[in-house]
Amino acid sequence: MPYIKFTVLKKGKLFSKPPFARQIRKLPDGNKGVAFRGKVFSLFNNSIDVSKNSYQLDDCPILSPKQHLEKDNISDENFFFLDSEYNPKFYFNGLKNDLNAFLFLLEKKKIDYLSADISENEKFDFVVKISEESKIDKNLNKKKLIDILFESIETFSSKSFQNEIKFILKQDIDSSIKKQKIQEILNQYPDLLAQDIIFDLFNQTEQIDNKENIIEKQKKNILNLKHQLDIKNNDLKAFEELFQNKAEDEYKFSKISEQSEYIIELEKNLNFLHNENNNLKKDKEFFINTDSKKRFLNLISETFNALFPRIRLVFKSEIIIFEKYKSVLTLFKILRKIENKEDLRFKKIRTSKNWFEVDDHITTGDEKKGRVYFSPTKNDLVLVVVDFKHNNKDQILKFEKIISSNFDNIK
Numbered sequence: 001m002p003y004i005k006f007t008v009l010k011k012g013k014l015f016s017k018p019p020f021a022r023q024i025r026k027l028p029d030g031n032k033g034v035a036f037r038g039k040v041f042s043l044f045n046n047s048i049d050v051s052k053n054s055y056q057l058d059d060c061p062i063l064s065p066k067q068h069l070e071k072d073n074i075s076d077e078n079f080f081f082l083d084s085e086y087n088p089k090f091y092f093n094g095l096k097n098d099l100n101a102f103l104f105l106l107e108k109k110k111i112d113y114l115s116a117d118i119s120e121n122e123k124f125d126f127v128v129k130i131s132e133e134s135k136i137d138k139n140l141n142k143k144k145l146i147d148i149l150f151e152s153i154e155t156f157s158s159k160s161f162q163n164e165i166k167f168i169l170k171q172d173i174d175s176s177i178k179k180q181k182i183q184e185i186l187n188q189y190p191d192l193l194a195q196d197i198i199f200d201l202f203n204q205t206e207q208i209d210n211k212e213n214i215i216e217k218q219k220k221n222i223l224n225l226k227h228q229l230d231i232k233n234n235d236l237k238a239f240e241e242l243f244q245n246k247a248e249d250e251y252k253f254s255k256i257s258e259q260s261e262y263i264i265e266l267e268k269n270l271n272f273l274h275n276e277n278n279n280l281k282k283d284k285e286f287f288i289n290t291d292s293k294k295r296f297l298n299l300i301s302e303t304f305n306a307l308f309p310r311i312r313l314v315f316k317s318e319i320i321i322f323e324k325y326k327s328v329l330t331l332f333k334i335l336r337k338i339e340n341k342e343d344l345r346f347k348k349i350r351t352s353k354n355w356f357e358v359d360d361h362i363t364t365g366d367e368k369k370g371r372v373y374f375s376p377t378k379n380d381l382v383l384v385v386v387d388f389k390h391n392n393k394d395q396i397l398k399f400e401k402i403i404s405s406n407f408d409n410i411k
Contacts, residue, residue, distance in 0.1 A: 031095060088140075352403045
């Protein structure tokens with residue numbers, strides 16, 4: 001059984017240092033805990049705080065060896081990669097923090113997952129469904145996913161708790177409920193660690209503010225450079241007139257060359273500032289709320305299992321719905337017609353024998369750029385691609401990828 005040596009805090013101050021290691025326990029919320037004086041407290045960074053919430057021993061079973069992930073003690077039995085299906089599934093044992101850390105690192109590595117939940121297989125705690133496209137693009141296999149899991153645990157910090165707090169702050173709910181939910185999160189951890197979480201959040205906000213200020217300065221610099229560029233272009237025209245009027249060759253060529261070089265330099269600066277501006281925007285938008293995305297994708301998975309049992313989403317449709325559709329009402333009405341074999345206007349996709357496009361421009365909440373493509377299969381299932389049309393070229397490329405894909409392992 002896994003053991004750990006830990007320190008005891010009380011209201012953020014050192015209270016005790018038990019001399020012996022104790023067994024790690026699993027709390028009702030899925031996190032780690034350890035027993036102290038007959039109660040179990042949440043364990044974080046090898047510390048507990050006895051002024052925080054506690055649990056009864058009977059409610060906190062001792063952690064099994066398979067749930068305590070250690071890189072130097074890997075058992076192949078604790079992991080399973082089901083890659084025989086379209087959109088493969090990765091099964092593993094661990095705790096809630098391990099799952100959150102794993103999903104956070106998948107996001108950073110640009111590996112798309114379509115759902116992440118408690119495993120239906122009793123041998124494992126969690127299952128994460130990976131998109132087929134990411135499996136192919138990243139050449140994923142069981143070993144690579146295990147390596148990513150342990151890398152995520154090694155680099156895990158207070159980020160997942162910050163995610164939870166950010167998720168609550170973004171919700172359109174009463175402020176008193178927000179305060180209560182945030183307090184429940186902070187109550188799980190020692191005061192010093194809660195302070196770290198708040199401090200990190202404040203630093204992130206300051207960094208975003210600083211980046212926004214930099215962006216504004218860059219915009220002003222771009223406008224100033226454009227103005228200088230216009231002036232120099234006018235100068236160049238004047239020198240071209242001198243050339244046409246047969247001005248003195250030496251003066252003419254030296255000035256034109258000088259101004260041309262200056263304009264080229266200005267254009268380089270302008271391109272650099274544009275790139276800097278774009279990079280700053282990407283930095284600002286890079287942070288993705290992992291917990292929010294996980295909940296949404298799991299909801300999509302549950303919804304389709306319950307309402308559309310015949311439909312199988314392919315080509316990362318879940319991600320498209322999450323990122324592009326602010327409203328899914330119209331989309332779901334169309335999917336219901338496909339599910340129930342109701343009358344629906346559609347047209348055959350050219351160059352394909354069995355793929356069709358719904359003849360309707362679907363609103364995403366902002367604009368009518370939603371598209372649905374579908375293909376009935378022999379086992380009474382329907383393959384569905386939910387798409388967002390950027391332009392005709394993008395749509396044609398999507399068609400080519402769909403038609404050339406192999407969906408034989410869809411179940």
